[in-house]
Amino acid sequence: MKETILLGHGSGGKLSHELIKNLFVKYFDNAILKQQTDAALLQLNRTKIAFTTDSYVIDPVFFPGGNIGKLAVCGTVNDISVSGAKPLYISAAFIIEEGFPLTDLEKIVSAMADEAKKAGVLIVTGDTKVVSKGQCDKVFINTAGIGVHEEKYCEIGLGVKIKTGDKIIINGSIADHGMAIMAVRNFGNFEADIKSDCASLNGLIQKILNTGSRINFMRDATRGGMATVLCELAEQLKLGVEIEEFRVPVNENVRGMCELLGFDPFYVANEGKVILVVHPDDAELVLETMKLHELGKDASIIGEIVEAHPSKAILNTGIGGKRIIDMLAGEQLPRIC
């Protein structure tokens, strides 16, 4: 381990994984945490539940397509939803810098309330801490969430049923959230016309599950981008992941902004994107179902699980080449969520 905490330890990439393995999993040592899914699968009496937490430190607090409050609800709703559970209850804990405008706090809280209503979850418990000016930057929000599992879906987050030949599907364009934030940071407010994809995915996911299709894995691609999910997947499965670059939806203005600022969209954060691994016979039905939903209209089958190159995710590039999709090494975009 490095001797001090670096920004990269919060990137969701290599250093984050090291920190989790060498510190948190080592000390907190238990079988549930070791599964390292975004939402823990817990048994309470006869009920199986999903339990997750995330802190949000995004800067700026307000951005095109949302604010830190909306993001905090969507993020936790999504972590529970991709585990296969139905999100029900959310906690909201605020750390606020002294002097933060109450009108801004009200906008944030109001956005949380709106998003919770939309997603059909209740915010049932909370906490407020205030620190002196300069001891935190504006406002940080933590949300934890609880969802209830149906027995048949409770292992989706673990990916235990994935097999060679399964199709990999994404519900739409990548890198919108990260580039919306970068556009604001670099060029001021709302000028680049790129909007965060920040959204609660539980409605879409419920529709997909309702088809009865064999959904063998889901994960939302947030910090570290789509690439990180694919790397984690390949490593965990000891199978190969193969992605067709031309099938991955990227909005033109987002691609342009990525080129301008030197980012690879595969590594840029999303906040409303889910990657699914689906039995090949069910992939078309899933795709069509997704396309009928507002949050899945640009869905695409982007690749599949293969026997070749185990533990590696490979990108077939548009020009006929192949390259390894590696895990994010440093920190690309601090405070992106």
Place this chain on the structure above:
Amino acid sequence: MKETILLGHGSGGKLSHELIKNLFVKYFDNAILKQQTDAALLQLNRTKIAFTTDSYVIDPVFFPGGNIGKLAVCGTVNDISVSGAKPLYISAAFIIEEGFPLTDLEKIVSAMADEAKKAGVLIVTGDTKVVSKGQCDKVFINTAGIGVHEEKYCEIGLGVKIKTGDKIIINGSIADHGMAIMAVRNFGNFEADIKSDCASLNGLIQKILNTGSRINFMRDATRGGMATVLCELAEQLKLGVEIEEFRVPVNENVRGMCELLGFDPFYVANEGKVILVVHPDDAELVLETMKLHELGKDASIIGEIVEAHPSKAILNTGIGGKRIIDMLAGEQLPRIC
């Protein structure tokens, strides 16, 4: 509402209550949140659970009797335990300042692991965010927790069974945590020989419940001190609360430090103190049971619920006078937890 966030909004006192009522409860508007207990009482299929969250921003991070990690586990274990539930699972979310020493983080994480083991809870999910130097102060930790209720105890946190004549019991001396922190802040490390009372109370509480006594209410006295719990209790019940000052245990060195620095120990934070309201016929049994436990050996019956002065908590002072125990107005000790 004031126009900007003040330190007092995080005090646990009057301004906190205003903010919760006028902002969070107003927007998040649901019956569960409105109960305003530290742990929400939720129904998941046929299982009743307690769900709570707290962020910890304590400064200094290391203090006599514990550190921010130990505190984060104890605090959440206690919020669940006083609701009458058995704490089982905890989440841990870190916001870390870039440059924070990894050895310090390891000490914190190790203390969390130790305390979780001691309290019999598992840390099952987590999150790590890193912010640039100067954007937070060292490290903030959020823990959320889940506990399972037995039907017969699930309303303890609501206090619906409290009646006139019920005895008020505390498990030991007050103000230790707050004054330990103030001693370190004012006089440097460990010199005043005052230790935080930071401890997980679930073991003690389980022993009390096992007696079969009629425990009509429990709450841990943290931010805002014992006074805040008593005020909240009186207001909520529309009954009177009467406390005998000489029965409230205060350690001599803590009393001295309070006088020196101008604090009223009734308003100073605790992190291992529970206030119980017990049927008068069961109070002696509860007291004796508590005294046999390490964390209850200085337990004391400090007062009772009365018909007189409804919605007010009154202190009978040592010198024969009476004074109203009012809610904390401003912020006494920022970043005390």
